Amino acid sequence: MSASVKERTATRTRTATIPAQRTAAPRETVGTSTKKAYARRDDRLKRVLGTGRVRSTRPAAPAGRAQFVLLVMVLLTAGLVATLWLSTAAASDSYRLQDARAAAQALTAQSERLHRDVAQMSSAPALAARAAQLGMVPVQDPARLVVDASGAVTVVGEPKAAVAPVPVAPPAAKPGSTPAAPVGVTAVTDVTDPNAGPGGGAPAAAQAGGAQPPAQPVPPAHSAPATQSAPAAQSAPAAQSAPAAQSAPAAPPARSTPPTPAARATGTGNG
Amino acid sequence: MTTAPPRPRSRPSGATRSGGPPRRPAPPRGRLARADNARYKIGRLVLVAVLAVATLKLVVVQTVQAPALSAASARQAQTKIPLPAERGPILDRNGNALAFSVESSAVVTNPRQIRQVHPTDAPAYTAAIAAAVAQAAGLQQADVQALLDKDAAYVVLAPNVDPDVAAGLRKKFPELALERREDRQYPAGDIAANIVGSSTWNLDTTPARLSGRVGLEYSQDNLLTGVDGLRVVDTPEGSNNVIPGSQSFVRPAVQGSTLQLTLDSDLQYHVQQSLSAYIQKSGAKPDSSVVVLDRRTAQVLALATGETFDPKNLGAATPAQLSNPAVSNPFEPGSVNKIVTMSAAIEDGIAKPTDVLDVPGSIKVADRTIHDDWVHGLDHYTLTGVLAKSSNIGTIMTAQKLGEQRFADMLTKFGLGQPTGVGLPGESAGVVPPLSTWSGSTFGNLPIGQGLSMTILQMAGMYQAIANDGLRIPPRIIESTTGPDGVRVPTPQPPGVQVVSPQTAATVRQMLMAVTQNAPGQKGTGAAAAVPGYHVAGKTGTAQQVNPACGCYYSSTYWITFAGMLPEQNPDFVVGIMLDAPGGGTSAAPLFHDIASYLAQRDKIPVSPDPTPIQTLQIWP
Numbered sequence: 084m085s086a087s088v089k090e091r092t093a094t095r096t097r098t099a100t101i102p103a104q105r106t107a108a109p110r111e112t113v114g115t116s117t118k119k120a121y122a123r124r125d126d127r128l129k130r131v132l133g134t135g136r137v138r139s140t141r142p143a144a145p146a147g148r149a150q151f152v153l154l155v156m157v158l159l160t161a162g163l164v165a166t167l168w169l170s171t172a173a174a175s176d177s178y179r180l181q182d183a184r185a186a187a188q189a190l191t192a193q194s195e196r197l198h199r200d201v202a203q204m205s206s207a208p209a210l211a212a213r214a215a216q217l218g219m220v221p222v223q224d225p226a227r228l229v230v231d232a233s234g235a236v237t238v239v240g241e242p243k244a245a246v247a248p249v250p251v252a253p254p255a256a257k258p259g260s261t262p263a264a265p266v267g268v269t270a271v272t273d274v275t276d277p278n279a280g281p282g283g284g285a286p287a288a289a290q291a292g293g294a295q296p297p298a299q300p301v302p303p304a305h306s307a308p309a310t311q312s313a314p315a316a317q318s319a320p321a322a323q324s325a326p327a328a329q330s331a332p333a334a335p336p337a338r339s340t341p342p343t344p345a346a347r348a349t350g351t352g353n354g
Numbered sequence: 355m356t357t358a359p360p361r362p363r364s365r366p367s368g369a370t371r372s373g374g375p376p377r378r379p380a381p382p383r384g385r386l387a388r389a390d391n392a393r394y395k396i397g398r399l400v401l402v403a404v405l406a407v408a409t410l411k412l413v414v415v416q417t418v419q420a421p422a423l424s425a426a427s428a429r430q431a432q433t434k435i436p437l438p439a440e441r442g443p444i445l446d447r448n449g450n451a452l453a454f455s456v457e458s459s460a461v462v463t464n465p466r467q468i469r470q471v472h473p474t475d476a477p478a479y480t481a482a483i484a485a486a487v488a489q490a491a492g493l494q495q496a497d498v499q500a501l502l503d504k505d506a507a508y509v510v511l512a513p514n515v516d517p518d519v520a521a522g523l524r525k526k527f528p529e530l531a532l533e534r535r536e537d538r539q540y541p542a543g544d545i546a547a548n549i550v551g552s553s554t555w556n557l558d559t560t561p562a563r564l565s566g567r568v569g570l571e572y573s574q575d576n577l578l579t580g581v582d583g584l585r586v587v588d589t590p591e592g593s594n595n596v597i598p599g600s601q602s603f604v605r606p607a608v609q610g611s612t613l614q615l616t617l618d619s620d621l622q623y624h625v626q627q628s629l630s631a632y633i634q635k636s637g638a639k640p641d642s643s644v645v646v647l648d649r650r651t652a653q654v655l656a657l658a659t660g661e662t663f664d665p666k667n668l669g670a671a672t673p674a675q676l677s678n679p680a681v682s683n684p685f686e687p688g689s690v691n692k693i694v695t696m697s698a699a700i701e702d703g704i705a706k707p708t709d710v711l712d713v714p715g716s717i718k719v720a721d722r723t724i725h726d727d728w729v730h731g732l733d734h735y736t737l738t739g740v741l742a743k744s745s746n747i748g749t750i751m752t753a754q755k756l757g758e759q760r761f762a763d764m765l766t767k768f769g770l771g772q773p774t775g776v777g778l779p780g781e782s783a784g785v786v787p788p789l790s791t792w793s794g795s796t797f798g799n800l801p802i803g804q805g806l807s808m809t810i811l812q813m814a815g816m817y818q819a820i821a822n823d824g825l826r827i828p829p830r831i832i833e834s835t836t837g838p839d840g841v842r843v844p845t846p847q848p849p850g851v852q853v854v855s856p857q858t859a860a861t862v863r864q865m866l867m868a869v870t871q872n873a874p875g876q877k878g879t880g881a882a883a884a885v886p887g888y889h890v891a892g893k894t895g896t897a898q899q900v901n902p903a904c905g906c907y908y909s910s911t912y913w914i915t916f917a918g919m920l921p922e923q924n925p926d927f928v929v930g931i932m933l934d935a936p937g938g939g940t941s942a943a944p945l946f947h948d949i950a951s952y953l954a955q956r957d958k959i960p961v962s963p964d965p966t967p968i969q970t971l972q973i974w975p
Contacts, residue, residue, distance in 0.1 A: 177598040192518040195456045202451045202541035207623035224886050224951050227961050239961045240886040
């Protein structure tokens with residue numbers, strides 16, 4: 084409040100000085116009271132312009148204070164403007180942040196979806212299905228070429244065409260009748276036993292749908308007993324027949340006399 | 355300001371003195387001034403009183419009521435936003451995901467409110483919602499419509515919709531609301547489902563989260579579930595928008611740990627396919643199982659059972675499908691157990707593989723007479739022949755030389771009767787009768803694998819010991835866990851048990867190789883297991899099953915087993931197979947061949963340069 088009054092006073096004083104300077108020359112011609120007034124004005128003028136002696140410190144104060152007040156006002160205004168600007172900027176930034184968040188979320192969702200798709204398509208069942216679609220067939224017992232130190236190549240195993248497995252578990256597949264084409268299982272004895280090989284075997288068993296016509300005789304299905312009888316016939320009678328009979332060797336002894344305590348023990352084990 | 359008051363007073367006074375006109379006449383003094391003074395006094399008193407009241411109120415508000423008021427204000431303005439922790443994924447040994455989580459949204463709504471808001475066009479409007487939701491979530495429109503027609507205040511129209519798709523739905527139909535969910539993905543479908551298990555969204559926990567229901571998802575739930583975080587922010591009332599910079603507290607979520615299994619999903623797939631195909635073919639029960647172990651570390655590379663389930667559709671699975679019989683159902687191993695007698699006999703120097711045994715047609719143990727599977731008179735088998743032809747009598751003769759105590763010790767050393775600690779829930783220890791409870795005939799049963807039971811892991815573990823130069827390492831299925839700090843912690847390999855010496859193990863491996871040999875007159879029982887170009891060591895087994903009705907053995911229901919390793923000299927893999935009650939005459943050897951052939955191809959195992967040596971099994975007269 085007082086600051087504005089003072090400022091007004093100062094301004095008035097300053098504008099008054101300009102005509103005073105111009106009319107400085109005819110000063111001698113006027114009377115004493117007027118002289119006094121002029122002297123006072125000069126004094127004031129000196130004080131304001133700072134020309135004459137700066138002896139009195141008190142009159143200098145109003146000018147410094149005005150500057151200070153001006154500075155404070157400028158600072159306050161600047162602060163106000165800055166605050167306004169910052170808060171608007173913050174608000175607009177928060178909108179941009181929101182948009183960016185939304186965009187990031189959308190991208191995350193997309194990346195998750197892609198990640199999921201990749202994981203699904205690169206999983207073993209999906210790859211197997213795709214390979215089967217492309218007509219690829221899992222190979223059984225491939226023949227291998229072994230190169231020895233001298234560079235000679237020997238064939239280990241017997242090369243034969245891979246057979247497409249019949250789609251696993253076709254609903255209502257004849258369970259008891261002729262087992263369909265080898266479902267991933269071939270009679271290995273055929274391959275290793277020269278006697279029971281292509282010549283002696285029974286290469287007649289069912290063939291896989293004809294999708295992949297094998298160039299060679301289709302290996303007989305596992306349960307075809309014909310192949311098993313071949314080696315058995317030429318060997319001693321004791322080496323009996325099909326592995327079916329042999330693969331159940333450990334059973335009978337216990338069958339004759341079921342051991343009761345043991346049976347009880349396993350009974351609990353199973354429970 | 356403090357210096358200001360004196361100046362205006364001095365300036366006008368100076369001006370007056372210098373002759374300027376007075377700005378304001380001096381106020382009149384006297385009676386009027388006295389009245390003013392009294393008024394001022396009263397005014398002051400009133401002001402002071404008001405001030406005192408205000409101060410008092412201020413003190414009350416600031417001290418007495420402060421906690422309640424600030425709590426009320428916080429209630430109004432602050433919102434606690436949970437930061438959900440994502441459930442950790444389950445990976446196979448190569449880093450392929452077997453289970454992982456993705457963000458999803460559940461689309462929920464209030465059907466009653468929809469009818470209130472749309473009193474006239476409700477049917478058409480709900481039909482539009484049903485169509486859009488069904489299309490977005492891949493559901494049947496009729497199902498969604500049925501939910502919308504319910505007289506309920508809350509229905510979940512679609513439990514798992516992609517968040518962005520769900521947001522689009524909500525934009526279109528403001529009556530829909532979205533709830534954050536986590537959708538568990540099982541990219542491999544039913545592959546290893548019995549092991550990995552399944553987890554579903556659990557509304558009973560607070561906050562609702564994915565909870566493991568079966569398998570490792572259930573048993574490792576604490577590890578997989580992280581700890582939810584919390585964020586406290588200010589929100590304008592009735593809005594979810596966060597006031598910028600108002601976050602007063604935040605505790606970040608601790609994500610769930612990653613579980614890496616020792617399984618190889620490709621191998622698991624192949625084994626599972628082969629097993630189910632073989633079960634189909636042989637008519638075995640679905641609890642038949644196959645395990646593939648890494649020989650050196652005894653890590654489980656594949657563990658398959660005949661029956662599995664779709665982890666995404668837990669409700670449709672039967673309890674039998676959800677179980678994991680490979681660890682929970684022990685069985686009697688049959689002749690596979692003869693390896694115990696043979697290893698001990700070789701280790702103790704009681705017999706050599708080439709020793710010839712005069713094996714009679716039957717043997718009497720206590721009050722029981724035990725026969726071989728085939729009828730014969732007095733035959734002459736080598737010890738290798740006894741194993742390769744699976745002679746019960748020859749085995750019992752050898753076991754008797756060994757003694758009951760030593761035999762019982764060997765069973766323990768081979769890990770029978772004690773759980774392996776593989777890391778899967780519900781593992782059975784199997785049953786081995788303690789030596790003190792043995793009757794006279796028990797020792798006629800145990801050497802041939804009857805009267806004791808084991809899981810397929812224990813069975814494969816026995817052969818792992820032989821494959822690993824006598825050092826048995828209990829199998830493990832969890833390879834490592836990776837915590838939220840990203841540090842991978844491998845599961846420590848359990849201490850091994852040296853069952854037999856490396857020399858003995860090599861000798862037994864060679865004897866086991868004779869099982870798969872197919873020479874005229876010298877044919878082993880597992881010839882079908884042979885893989886061309888490789889030396890395969892293994893053992894067939896057949897055990898009668900127990901009839902719980904009479905506590906006796908069935909005459910024609912068997913557990914058909916096979917345990918083997920490939921290649922014989924320096925095995926990489928150990929495979930255990932158990933078929934539960936397959937059709938008559940079924941052998942597990944062809945299934946072993948199938949798996950072993952795949953393993954040899956996949957891991958490019960070098961072929962054995964020399965053909966499989968023919969060992970003498972039987973001395974023909």
